[in-house]
Amino acid sequence: MEQLSPILQALLATCFTWALTAAGAAGVFLTRQVSQKLLDLMLGFAAGVMIAASYWSLLAPAIELSAEIGGAPPWMPAAAGFLLGGVFLRVVDRLLPHLHLDMPEQAAEGLRTTWRRSVLLVLAITLHNFPEGLAVGVAFGAIHAGYPSASLGAAIALAVGIGLQNLPEGLAVSMPLRREGLSRWRSFMYGQLSGAVEPIAGVLGASAVFLARPLLPYALAFAAGAMIYVVIEELIPESQSGGHSDIATVGSLLGFVIMMVLDVALS
Numbered sequence: 001m002e003q004l005s006p007i008l009q010a011l012l013a014t015c016f017t018w019a020l021t022a023a024g025a026a027g028v029f030l031t032r033q034v035s036q037k038l039l040d041l042m043l044g045f046a047a048g049v050m051i052a053a054s055y056w057s058l059l060a061p062a063i064e065l066s067a068e069i070g071g072a073p074p075w076m077p078a079a080a081g082f083l084l085g086g087v088f089l090r091v092v093d094r095l096l097p098h099l100h101l102d103m104p105e106q107a108a109e110g111l112r113t114t115w116r117r118s119v120l121l122v123l124a125i126t127l128h129n130f131p132e133g134l135a136v137g138v139a140f141g142a143i144h145a146g147y148p149s150a151s152l153g154a155a156i157a158l159a160v161g162i163g164l165q166n167l168p169e170g171l172a173v174s175m176p177l178r179r180e181g182l183s184r185w186r187s188f189m190y191g192q193l194s195g196a197v198e199p200i201a202g203v204l205g206a207s208a209v210f211l212a213r214p215l216l217p218y219a220l221a222f223a224a225g226a227m228i229y230v231v232i233e234e235l236i237p238e239s240q241s242g243g244h245s246d247i248a249t250v251g252s253l254l255g256f257v258i259m260m261v262l263d264v265a266l267s
Helices: 006-029 036-069 075-095 117-144 152-179 184-193 197-211 213-240 245-266
Strands: none
Touching (some): 006 197, 036 152, 036 213, 036 245, 117 197, 152 184, 152 245
């Protein structure tokens, strides 16, 4: 894999994360119902993975790279990129029509539209997946930018961690659609489709840092800010709203530890 271009590496890695989204969505073929406890646990797990990935795989390398480049305080690119990532997701959140799980259709966010409820649910998870794909792409692009603090192991760890938390996200889309009366096949197709944005975002992220090396610390922090926005705005509230907050919190801790171990062990 080391001989491949960073853009192709990012594409393969994000196709892997998309495939795990599809694997999670395939759970709809096995059962029509998943307990709320399990869904809350999985959403909490996804939040924990994303929090850990934001620091170990993105923010910490951004600060190290800034120190290597010089010319500005090491914290400045990380702080600026992080805030820009959050602002970007806020703008997209305001504009993109989407609907969170278990919410009435009148609670849809973004621009008003006549799109069907199923489409709005898929777009909500797609919004989650864009910064994840971007993060993986930036991580692979960083390797070929020539900075010693970037490594293939760390990029692979990030892709594995994101893939693991995509399993519950795929299931969290397909199951509500099945409960609303869609066929198993359509529920699966909508569920896996929510991960299709990740290869696109991954290629964009890898291309940006490969072509413009000085952007790398900002790009890493940008992806971190976008992911933390998703965690605080959506994943944690959704995991806590089902009445099983303790289970969701345990899931977050497990996700955080697993992502931390993956990053440290493979870096």
